[in-house]
Amino acid sequence: MKQLRKEPVVLIVTLLTFGILFYFVAYPLYAVFRESLMSETGKFIGLANYANFIKSEYFRLVFYNTLFISVIATVGAVFVGMVFAFGMTRTDLPWKSLFLVTAILPMITPPFINAFALILLMGRNGVINVFLDRWLGFKLVIYGYHGVIISEILTTFPLAYLIISAALSNLDSTLEDSAQDLGANYLTVLRTVTLPLITPAIMAATLMVFMTNLSAFGAPALLGGGISVLAVESVIQTLGVLDWGMGTTLSVILLIPSFLLFYFQNWYKSKRSYVTVTGAPAHTEVRKTPWRIKGPIFGFCLLLSGIVLVTYLVIFLGGFSKVWGVDSSFTLKHYRLVFTNTMRSITNSLLLSSIGALFATLLGVMIAYLIVRQSFLGKKVMDFLGTLPYAVPGTMMGLGFVVAFNKAPLILTGTAFIIVLDYCIRRMPFGLRSGVSTLRQIDVAMEEASADLGAPWVTTFRKIVLPLMKPAFIAGITFAFIRAITELTSTIFLVTPKWRVMAVDIYNMVESGALGGAAAMSTLLVAIVVIVLVGIYRATGATASMFRM
């Protein structure tokens, strides 16, 4: 270890990494905070914007809306995720592969896409409402609290599913078997053995889902009707009212709960390690489940899968129908327009997301290496800054880049760099996490052997570390790419007319009522993501475990 530290290259890399983290993570966030203390004319006004926030009845309502919607949506999403996870890991449910697709699709497509689909289904001219209106004379309109909540549940339940199902499949099923052998019936086992054992996972899922819902932008923006939430209001204040002070204030207010929850969750996770019982691999066996248990679960999963698949189906159909809900005759007009007017967005999205994902992963893996393998002062700080972008809501990060890099010494606004930078910084924690977990599994002895044989650090790093980290690298880059190309919340501040990207275009088209074009472009985006994912899976055999990040 010691001689690695003496390497000048390592020192340079460490300092460089620190520089990047401070300048591109800490500084933008500081800039947002500083901006929230400024008046419109750039004078320092202390906490006046925060006082205005508390005084304003309207902003208080926005705050309550955010909490209310997030709490209900989180309870719903965790419940759905739990039923899914239990059905998939603990029962011999039929049609499991269908349910797996249902649980993965929402994770890889833009988070606002089902909000859009709900408009196509249950907007005032949605297919369901056209039908209801014709036959029963009423409409079930999706706009409002219920719409936002439904959409957020559909978006976040897969996250809950992944966390809970991971815990369930690590659970030793012999415990449940013993309980059953001792005479406990199925539900008693569930209540007294299974549930207590996965409580930490449920807790973790709840926190993660809640955090996601708090900072959600797409669903409340599209389905809120007259209802606003913090993330949306922050965008309106910045881009609509042009009050940067209030826009940044709102995003700082949104940051506080997200930030606390994230670090509470990390702390909680580190405390709970005793739950995974023994070091020996868990023995899991899917038990025969009576139909009276399996039946309702199967029905529930089927219903949900139906809803999820229908949302994708209407988007697909929407791209081919002339005027959605009014004239449903077949047309290729929307695709023609997408390809002639917004081809740039498609190529931009592909180019910028690829570069962003590549650098995100390089940076993340580099930090992971430094943290796990090197010892230096400020390691905790590096870890913290490397993970921070994950805990910061997208609106704040996007605003941060705008506020920090619109003036000398580094002017990036209006260029493609700032979008790449956003993708890179926001997705870096994925590379970092997968890097850390991979490195921890690799014995340091190999690197020491290489160093003992006289190889300089660079050679050891290139010939030993990097090849061993290839799986983490590929998983990280794939996931970062998917998350980058579907990113909306932070990019909405950064796109320029020259550098438009698909996700923001789709959002703008939905907002201005161009549903056909939005549907066509959404279909293309989903297709791109699926092709990339399947391609990488085929080429490298990377597993679905990359979604655990």
Next chain:
Amino acid sequence: MKKVSFLIRMGFACLIILALAAPSFAGGKILVYSPWKDEIMRQFGEVFEKETGVKMESINISTGEIFARLKVEKARPQADIWHSVRAELLDKAREEGVLASYKPANAKDVLPPYVYPNEPTFTGTTMYPLVIAYNVNTLKKMGLEPPKAYQDLLDAKWKDKVVMPHPAASGTGYAFLVTMVQLYRESGETGIQSKKGWDYLIKLNNNMSQYTRSGSAPAKLVATGEFPICITFYDRVFQLASEGYPIACTIPSPTFAEPSCSAIVAGAPNMDGAKKFMEFILSPKAQDLAVKLGNYSVRPDVDPPQGAVPLKEMKIFQDDYKWGSKFKKELLNEFNTKVAMGKKTK
């Protein structure tokens, strides 16, 4: 291993390509920021190039975003022209120093109220009144007469039937807000006070189904039959109607008819071209084209759009744009708390 370093090299290659692709303006080209659709701006660009030899590129973004962008780009301006924006916002933009001073010579041919002689930085270039638009088919099916005046919109039969853009997010919505507050203001009321004006907006909120974020969304929603009635600017009605949608409008009296202006961006990369554009946009040729797309001309010698009510038959509302600019924050806060948040009554 090879793959990884290959990836790194590819990454750097990509960065270099990006660096080369980024700044490529100047020369015989101007860049216009405009909330008008690309298709429309393209038609102007063709005529502009034919007339002046200068190429025109345009970028379609909402007015609010243009302002935010100009502020952000102040240190290194990208655009030459800010097209189609109202005086109330330009007043603020001038204060922030993002506009260059230029009065086109052609302004002498423009109708006096659209010249803004006291404003060195901008000039009115086209006009479209704020109207009440409705879906002809839907109203026929409902057996209802279209509303003719502002007060008609308060009728209980329109409950949940009206849609307009949110004043905080859209210039169209804000125009309606300032019109109502000023129109019903009584003597003795100052600042944003206007008891009758706010009462009107609160009552209208009962009938409001949705405040959209996009200024162009309401007209589109009415055209496709999602809603029967909306508040919108005339040009959108004209364009949708000419595309064959069953949309028509009434012009309430007095109507908000502030022109939409154009201005040169401070430090415009192509100042010469920008000046040419300002002259061009007021020329009869450009004005004819604007009229074909549903705008009213600011020149007295150009006819109104086909089938539209001529200007002299309209009663134009005297808007005080300086007031709308000064009290924007207060007006929006009052709107959010008193109007949009208000409980709907039966």
